[in-house]
Amino acid sequence: MRFLHTADWHLGRIFYGQYLTEDQAHVLENQFFTILKDEKIDGILLAGDIFDRAVPPIEAIELWDSIITRLAMDYKVPLFVVSGNHDGAERLEVGRSMLSRSGIHIWGSPHHALQPFEFEGADGKVAICPMPFSEPRRIGDALGLGASVSKPVDIDMTEDSLFSYVETEEQEPASLNLHNYDQMYQAWSDYLYKQVPKGMCSIAISHAFVMGGEVGGSERTLSVGGSEQVSPQVFKDFHYTALGHLHGPQRMGADYIRYSGSPLKYSFDEHTQKKSFTIIDMDKKGNVDISTIPVEAKRDVVILEGYFEDLLNNKELQAKHKDDYVQARLLDTMPIMDGMAKLRQVYHRCMTIDLVGRVATPMADMDEAVFKELNERELFNQFAETVWKEPLTEREQQYINSVWDRILKED
Ligand SMILES: [Mn+2]
Structure with a gap:
């Protein structure tokens, strides 16, 4: 039977x-x-x-x-x-x-x-x-x-x-x-x-x-x-x-x-x-x-990992997954503006973005006590360096300083 x-x-x-x-x-x-x-x-x-x-x-x-x-x-x-x-x-x-x-x-x-x-x-x-x-x-x-x-x-x-x-x-x-x-x-x-x-x-x-x-x-x-x-x-x-x-x-x-x-x-x-x-x-x-x-599903559930621009420009990938349910796992370290809207133009069912590249890696050589010693400018610089994996350039540093000056004055 x-x-x-x-x-x-x-x-x-x-x-x-x-x-x-x-x-x-x-x-x-x-x-x-x-x-x-x-x-x-x-x-x-x-x-x-x-x-x-x-x-x-x-x-x-x-x-x-x-x-x-x-x-x-x-x-x-x-x-x-x-x-x-x-x-x-x-x-x-x-x-x-x-x-x-x-x-x-x-x-x-x-x-x-x-x-x-x-x-x-x-x-x-x-x-x-x-x-x-x-x-x-x-x-x-x-x-x-x-x-x-x-x-x-x-x-x-x-x-x-x-x-x-x-x-x-x-x-x-x-x-x-x-x-x-x-x-x-x-x-x-x-x-x-x-x-x-x-x-x-x-x-x-x-x-x-x-x-x-x-x-x-x-x-x-x-x-x-x-x-x-x-x-x-x-x-x-x-x-x-x-x-x-x-x-x-x-x-x-x-x-x-x-x-x-x-x-x-x-x-x-x-x-x-x-x-x-x-x-x-x-x-x-x-x-x-x-x-x-x-099972022959109408749409697959897939994870696409890569850099934003690559996912956006890869025609072969798009043809394959344009109707699938997509999780975009992005390796980029820089912020992405309007990422979801842009991805959805090519992957119509992009459901979620996972910013794996932007997860801050904890600094092993620095403990909590040291953080407490830092002022807000130093803390921000540490944060920026962790996220972007490189220190602020001189121009960025000048700009951030001017922002801090303004914030502190307004306060
Ligand atoms: Mn169940």
Whole structure:
């Protein structure tokens, strides 16, 4: 059976003041649907952060509406979706019972995610185990674990080199902590896995921060204080786990536990990431074969480094990046007037300028006490020399002196 795994669409995302809806629609309406047909996909695993915020803009809702409508009515490919930390879980669940009859299966609240969904595919049944992003306290509520509960956690430490970075030292049976992500997600996955009929293949879909994962730059932290991370062990029983939250595609200790990553680059920190859709081929025993299809974005997110004049006059560079989202990393040490306006004439989506050349290098041989001895003229000269990497010329010095004279007189 063949599944497509994707996550972190973040519909309605604003990038430096600009909506990315057009870019998102481009990838989803063209490439995504083409893959479904060309690759003969049996089911879609969408692992959370469908929207960028709990109350998304109307364009984002319309895009989502058009996608689920086409999936259900034209393509007839079942969609399995859990909500992420950016989604409004209950809002996403609107119409869930009715939509489920059309093959659109949505899980937002953990209270609705307490049993596997048995999906009847071409080669037999697969148990889909939904684990939407939830705060540990809510998972505890859903599982009926009261605050008074204090029972040993069943942590399976049978070593498996795949999980070698998980601490292997003997642990005392701990009390179940209702604020601990790892323990609550583990209790949840155990609860679901126990209900998977013997011999049936299983797939978990979850939105979580798995330990050891590499952060891309546009993820939002899940909790304030405390650990928000869960061990990859939480998912080790399932034949495949489709994860969402981290925006770079990556495996988590094993090939069958992975993040698909977001379809688009949502931060300049992600400029080197290769975004993709993940395809999972699962045989009757649950063995998986993984491949990826690179995303063909309408506009790339790039960092261009160089001197202002060079970026402005490099025709080849401009032709290549005129429509991309650009961060200009300028090496110039002199101030640049109207830099953004000029750059935007050639790089239409220049979003930000990073003045790396103008970052003052601290003077190692001078301590704070020495600075206190200097008067304002000497301090300014030090500053100018640090920024321009050379001392003021005699003419500049004369001019600055006259400015200081005037300022002090007016004062
Ligand atoms: Mn996300």
